[in-house]
Amino acid sequence: MVERRHSNLAIVAKSLDIQAAEAIREQILSGGFPPGSRLLEIPLSEELNLSRGTIRSALQQLTYEGLVVQIPYKGCAVLELSSQDAWELYTLRSALEGLAAKLAAAAMTADKAEILNSSLKQLIEATKSDRRGKVADADFALHQAIVQLSEHQRLQQQYQIVGQQIRLYIASCNTLIPDVEEIIEQHRLLIEAICSGNTAIAERIAKEHNADGEELIKHLEKVEIKNF
Structure with a gap:
């Protein structure tokens, strides 16, 4: 006892x-x-x-x-993201999510496409609120779904390790995008590319989708120079 x-x-x-x-x-x-x-x-x-x-x-x-x-x-x-932090997360995210999109596209099925489109709908619903945090959560959840559908266990494990930092990174990137419609359109293109089953296009769109990170890096560099 x-x-x-x-x-x-x-x-x-x-x-x-x-x-x-x-x-x-x-x-x-x-x-x-x-x-x-x-x-x-x-x-x-x-x-x-x-x-x-x-x-x-x-x-x-x-x-x-x-x-x-x-x-x-x-x-x-x-944590206060520095430009170095943003660069590391930007490059790591591009590698992980590019591979995830490629693998998810290669193994695409009707059921998996439904999962991705459901995640996109949840993101669209989130943009209807005034809470940017809610949008960032739905954004991150969509990318988590893509990683899960890659069916690559070690990729999933590595993504999980840095997952919360990526979530913070996404929230920081989204603050630099004033129009939520742009966020929706970026993700719509990504989901369409993966669901098409074309691995090369899916990987390219996934990496291009992460280009907002370049703007975040530049923004943080300017802040650091100003505060120096």
Whole structure:
């Protein structure tokens, strides 16, 4: 009986860690905790009504995901994307998503096309709201669907590792696109290319779709020069 009670306690503690990480993550990705914001254990533990140990574990998970950075002698803060960060995510995303689109196109079926078109519909619905965070979530979910349909397990694993950073990157790119119709059109072209079954076109469109990253890099470079 004692072992069983300890086992249950461990499961509950783990569950709270996950819930805390999810709550903080959503605040980061929605802009509730802006880039550079300090993430202090005591205020977070009071706000979420959780122990400091649980908050500490949640912040460690978010640090692993790359959304939070640890600053010596100061604690944790929300990641501020630098131009170097944006370049690395831009080039990595192009490689991963280009391959995913190529493989998804090669294995395209009517059922898979339905999944992709459903993801596109969800993105279109998201653009009808005034919440850019919701649009970024639907945008990222669509790209996750493409990666899943690639049926390449190691590609999926690598994408998952950097997934939350890519989600933040997508949100940052989308802020530079004032017209949501442009976001819809970009993704419509991508889905059509993959559903066509033409692997070369699908890969090319996927990489071209990521070209917004170049604008983000230039924008961050200007900000860094201004703040230097």
